[in-house]
Amino acid sequence: MGEVLALVEARLRTALGEPDARAAVTFLGTDRIEVLRFIDGDLVRYATLGMSAQPMADPTAALADPVKGPRAELVLTVRAGLADTDKVLRPLAVLAATPQVEGVIVAPGASLDVGDPLWPGASFSSVLVAEPGGLVEDLELDEPMDPVRFLPLLPMTSNEAAWKRVHEAQALEERWLTQGTDLRDPRRGSVRLD
Incomplete structure (x- = not known):
């Protein structure tokens, strides 16, 4: 477990630089989950560390x-200084613990919900899991272990989450794209869904 997490942290550092902060959360009956914060100009990136210690079953x-089984970590990117997004550390750790707690496999296209705003004043309590490979490349592990995938998270309003349940993830992503939605804006409202 420790060896995998050391490799994961090294991959995150290579892709995102040195973290300027980290926090750890442990939930009853689960392994410790850390959340690392990386500052990149006007962007702040939060990445989980610990979700990939064991394969998702x-x-x-x-x-x-x-x-054997899929392994992943979660990455959230938002614009810095527009909201108190550092309060997202605990909700991100909750999302990263979901495979251990609820026995689910987190994969692109999935919705994850924490039930409360991701940070104070946020209009988001859920996220859409996007396709990996853009920001942080997959981390290959020795056979027979599956690679670790770094899954971007896209915050969703409750209206967007409800619309996505009916129309699927791709349709929501297309809606965001065609309307020029800034998915990194921590203060944004819901995209037009009519």
Whole structure:
């Protein structure tokens, strides 16, 4: 477990630079999850560290495989200085603990919800898991372990989350794109959905 997390942290540092802050959260019955903060000009990036320590298990499997299975970490990028986004550390740790707590596999296209605003005054309580590979490349591990994927998170308003449940993730992403939505704006409202 420690070896995988050391490799993951090294990959994050290579892609994002040195973290300027980190926090750790432990939930009853789960492994420790850290959240690292990286400042990149006018952007702040938050990355989880700990979710990939164990593979995510298929909830329908009788036994969880301790070696094989998808592994991931979560990455959230927002514009710095527009909101108190550092309060997102605990919600991100909650999302990263979801595979251990709820026995789900977090994959692109999935919605994750914490039930409360991601940070004070945020109009988002959920996120859309986007496709990996852009900001931080997958981390290959020794066989038979699956690579660690770094999954970007896109904050969603409750209206967007409800619309996505009906129309699927790709349709929501297209709506954001065609309307020029700044997904990194921590103060943005819902995109037009009519």
